Amino acid sequence: MRYISTRGQAPILAFDDVLLAGLAEDGGLYVPERWPRLSSEELRALRGRPYPEIAARILDLFADGTIAPAVLARLTADAYAGFGHSGTAPLVQLDPRFWLMELFHGPTLAFKDYALQLVGRLFDHVLAARGSRITVVGATSGDTGSAAIEAVRDREAIDIFILFPRGRVSDVQRRQMTTVSASNVHTIAIDGTFDDCQDLVKAMFGDRPFREALNLSAVNSINFARIAGQVVYYVTAALALGAPERAVSFSVPTGNFGNIYAAYAARQMGLPIERLIVGANSNDILHRFFATGEMAVQPVVPTVSPAMDIQISSNFERFLFDLLDRDPAALAGTMQAFRRDGRFAVPEALAARAGGAFLSGRVDEEETLATIARTWRETGQLLDPHTAVGLAAGRRAAPAAPEPPVISLACAHPAKFGDAVRRAVGFDPPIPERLAAVFRDPERVAELPADLATVEDYIRRRARIAGGHA
Numbered sequence: 099m100r101y102i103s104t105r106g107q108a109p110i111l112a113f114d115d116v117l118l119a120g121l122a123e124d125g126g127l128y129v130p131e132r133w134p135r136l137s138s139e140e141l142r143a144l145r146g147r148p149y150p151e152i153a154a155r156i157l158d159l160f161a162d163g164t165i166a167p168a169v170l171a172r173l174t175a176d177a178y179a180g181f182g183h184s185g186t187a188p189l190v191q192l193d194p195r196f197w198l199m200e201l202f203h204g205p206t207l208a209f210k211d212y213a214l215q216l217v218g219r220l221f222d223h224v225l226a227a228r229g230s231r232i233t234v235v236g237a238t239s240g241d242t243g244s245a246a247i248e249a250v251r252d253r254e255a256i257d258i259f260i261l262f263p264r265g266r267v268s269d270v271q272r273r274q275m276t277t278v279s280a281s282n283v284h285t286i287a288i289d290g291t292f293d294d295c296q297d298l299v300k301a302m303f304g305d306r307p308f309r310e311a312l313n314l315s316a317v318n319s320i321n322f323a324r325i326a327g328q329v330v331y332y333v334t335a336a337l338a339l340g341a342p343e344r345a346v347s348f349s350v351p352t353g354n355f356g357n358i359y360a361a362y363a364a365r366q367m368g369l370p371i372e373r374l375i376v377g378a379n380s381n382d383i384l385h386r387f388f389a390t391g392e393m394a395v396q397p398v399v400p401t402v403s404p405a406m407d408i409q410i411s412s413n414f415e416r417f418l419f420d421l422l423d424r425d426p427a428a429l430a431g432t433m434q435a436f437r438r439d440g441r442f443a444v445p446e447a448l449a450a451r452a453g454g455a456f457l458s459g460r461v462d463e464e465e466t467l468a469t470i471a472r473t474w475r476e477t478g479q480l481l482d483p484h485t486a487v488g489l490a491a492g493r494r495a496a497p498a499a500p501e502p503p504v505i506s507l508a509c510a511h512p513a514k515f516g517d518a519v520r521r522a523v524g525f526d527p528p529i530p531e532r533l534a535a536v537f538r539d540p541e542r543v544a545e546l547p548a549d550l551a552t553v554e555d556y557i558r559r560r561a562r563i564a565g566g567h568a
């Protein structure tokens with residue numbers, strides 16, 4: 099299987115090269131030239147199998163021989179071995195039609211672990227096979243840093259350095275990063291703001307001798323391998339509720355469009371999915387697009403679901419590529435106009451087609467908290483605010499029975515967003531053992547000024563690729 103760039107000007111690559119490349123060199127995103135097929139027989143054969151085994155099979159469809167099936171089986175078994183629930187991504191019934199899929203049993207208690215735990219191991223395997231190593235540097239204002247750290251901790255061929263603004267991330271967020279004891283993980287508290295951290299990372303990538311000496315790599319949210327890793331839980335959930343004989347619908351809280359795009363991919367591969375429902379918070383650019391066919395940037399407003407406080411959804415380009423009949427020139431032109439004007443519109447026929455592929459709903463702060471409160475009252479389940487946005491959008495968008503069941507994605511553990519949950523139900527959500535551990539374990543963190551030479555020197559001395567380890 100070959101992967102092409104949405105903008106048509108980058109080399110066509112195999113899966114292992116796409117994994118290492120991340121973004122295509124023409125600025126586009128890699129997508130499979132053709133979607134692999136999940137036949138009904140194949141789906142029936144997967145029914146009832148353990149999560150890691152289904153993951154290995156799905157990844158094999160995408161990797162297509164570039165990574166041996168036996169290696170995939172070993173990496174997926176290892177990736178999910180440490181999850182806190184033996185079902186990995188269990189379903190919980192809320193009412194006769196609605197289900198929750200719990201995606202918070204990984205090390206950082208949010209859904210990104212499901213793909214990243216696997217992607218870290220895929221990276222390590224491919225790098226080791228090629229005899230190379232990389233140094234990951236990234237800036238974080240909160241959650242991405244810990245998910246990336248957990249993904250690459252203890253990996254042989256990768257060192258990771260995460261910069262965060264000292265005193266400006268929450269205690270939980272800081273401790274989730276600084277209590278990781280792996281020797282290839284380095285956290286740096288910068289005396290400055292998140293923007294200072296991001297500027298330092300950009301400057302390191304701009305410093306060519308430094309970038310090349312350390313083989314710098316980014317923590318990439320647009321890597322296709324993450325999409326492949328996310329297809330897995332859509333398959334396991336649909337199988338559990340009767341696929342391929344019965345269809346299901348999914349409702350997904352959406353920011354960068356990465357999670358729900360994987361559901362779209364699963365549907366393109368043949369998984370029987372009736373409706374895909376996009377849940378947007380007050381930053382509702384995607385909802386407005388699906389309602390009107392126009393994408394128009396507005397200022398970002400802070401909400402109780404901060405992982406969705408985004409205006410430009412990087413993975414949307416992949417869906418737009420399909421909507422434009424995979425015409426790379428039309429796609430590149432549209433993205434150029436979007437960057438220039440902060441808006442673009444598609445013709446009515448295409449808007450109708452987009453609306454046929456996705457339903458959407460906008461859920462404001464009040465409705466988010468009310469959904470947490472109502473779900474607690476009616477079912478005894480505590481939702482995190484992102485999950486509540488998805489569920490509320492799903493309830494509004496999905497017509498009544500006898501339509502297929504709706505699976506709403508629970509994207510983070512409620513304890514990660516305890517303040518919002520307390521506002522909704524009047525008490526703090528119980529802290530799971532995994533999170534309690536970060537309050538016991540000792541912190542390891544360097545404190546450095548927002549000075550490029552100082553930070554580069556610090557990294558150079560510690561990255562194994564540069565012969566550090568004084």
Ligand SMILES: *Cc1c(COP(=O)(O)O)cnc(C)c1O
Pocket residue numbers: 208209210241351352353354355356357358405406484485509510
């Ligand atoms: C990242 C994240 C989202 C948004 O997911 P996308 O793939 O960016 O759409 C929603 N909820 C939580 C808890 C997240 O961490």
